[in-house]
Amino acid sequence: MTYFSFLIFFLVIPIIVLAIITLVDRRRGVELPASMRNWPAWAAISLHVVVALLYTTLWDNYLVATKVWWYDPDLVTGITLWWVPIEEYTFFILQPLMAGLWLLSLARHMKRIISPGELLSWLRVAGPALFLVLWLASAAILVSGWKPGTYLALELVWALPPIGLQLAFGADILWRYRRLVLLTIISLTLYLSAADALAITLGTWTINPAKSLDLLLAGLLPIEEFLFFVLTNTLITFGIVLVMNDDSHARFGDIRRRLSRNKAGS
Numbered sequence: 001m002t003y004f005s006f007l008i009f010f011l012v013i014p015i016i017v018l019a020i021i022t023l024v025d026r027r028r029g030v031e032l033p034a035s036m037r038n039w040p041a042w043a044a045i046s047l048h049v050v051v052a053l054l055y056t057t058l059w060d061n062y063l064v065a066t067k068v069w070w071y072d073p074d075l076v077t078g079i080t081l082w083w084v085p086i087e088e089y090t091f092f093i094l095q096p097l098m099a100g101l102w103l104l105s106l107a108r109h110m111k112r113i114i115s116p117g118e119l120l121s122w123l124r125v126a127g128p129a130l131f132l133v134l135w136l137a138s139a140a141i142l143v144s145g146w147k148p149g150t151y152l153a154l155e156l157v158w159a160l161p162p163i164g165l166q167l168a169f170g171a172d173i174l175w176r177y178r179r180l181v182l183l184t185i186i187s188l189t190l191y192l193s194a195a196d197a198l199a200i201t202l203g204t205w206t207i208n209p210a211k212s213l214d215l216l217l218a219g220l221l222p223i224e225e226f227l228f229f230v231l232t233n234t235l236i237t238f239g240i241v242l243v244m245n246d247d248s249h250a251r252f253g254d255i256r257r258r259l260s261r262n263k264a265g266s
Contacts, residue, residue: 001202002075003087010195011094018101030108036244044243045100048236053092059158060084060092068151068212071205095192099236103184113180119172119247127167135160150211151224159231166238173247174238181237188233189226196229197221 022041025031032041063069064083076085107113138156141149167174174181197220199205207222215223242248 001199001204003071003085003199003204004077004090006195006199006204007087007090007094010192011091011098015094015098015101018098018105021105022101025105025108032104032107032244033113035114035246036107036241038246038249039244041100041104041244044240045097045104047243048096048100048239049093051239052096052232052236053089055162056092057084057089059154060088063151063154066211067208068154069205069207072203075204095232096236099184099188099233100240102188103180103237103240106184107180110180110183113177115176115178117176120175121172123171123175124168127171128164131160131164131167135164147211148213151207151222152213152227155224155227155231159235163231163234163238166235166242170238170242170248170251173245173251174241176247177241177245181241184237185230185233188237189229192229192233193217193221193226196225200225 031037061082061084064071071085071088076087079086081089134156138153138160141153142157197218200207200222201220207225212222212224217223217226
């Protein structure tokens with residue numbers, strides 16, 4: 001399977017289907033909940049496409065340059081930017097696009113999207129604190145030079161800081177949307193993991209067993225690949241939910257006002 005065939009079958013076709021569903025919903029008057037209309041959907045998704053492309057490029061190039069994973073040169077176009085084929089950059093664009101359309105489709109059709117109750121402010125401290133501990137442990141693995149932990153540690157060192165920032169800003173808000181958040185992350189992770197396992201089996205790309213734990217889910221998928229989709233889908237899901245809901249906008253407005261007062265006072 002060529003890399004572009006993988007992208008067409010497992011991302012482009014689902015994106016087209018989700019786009020059609022979006023148009024049909026719009027014509028039928030099926031809208032997002034009122035609490036998630038603070039940003040245009042296209043703007044929220046586009047923002048995450050740009051961030052994913054910028055934030056992932058250097059990290060992924062490092063993985064390929066250091067042989068954490070590699071691709072079959074016969075199954076890509078041969079067009080590369082630094083060490084990474086153009087197909088990989090295309091994936092950076094398509095994943096948040098598909099994830100965003102899927103999340104918003106779920107949001108439009110879920111009967112109960114927000115859990116009742118007050119915002120639990122302590123989650124904004126506990127969540128980042130836990131992720132800080134995990135980040136420090138991951139950094140320690142890299143510093144130690146333990147090769148089997150290389151891919152795992154690089155993933156966590158790369159992904160945990162932005163997730164920690166998301167939690168510091170709105171872990172309590174995300175908890176109120178936990179049904180939508182969990183359903184989106186779980187479904188996307190299972191789908192992309194299955195697709196990834198097929199691509200690895202067919203030799204489209206290979207994970208270096210010397211730089212991974214060599215623990216295979218269902219005998220096919222390296223545990224680090226499953227974790228990659230957990231982390232990236234979490235980043236996209238958290239980000240879009242936080243960008244689009246009214247609680248986040250109210251909080252951001254409060255932060256801006258406090259900063260303005262502090263600046264005026266100084």
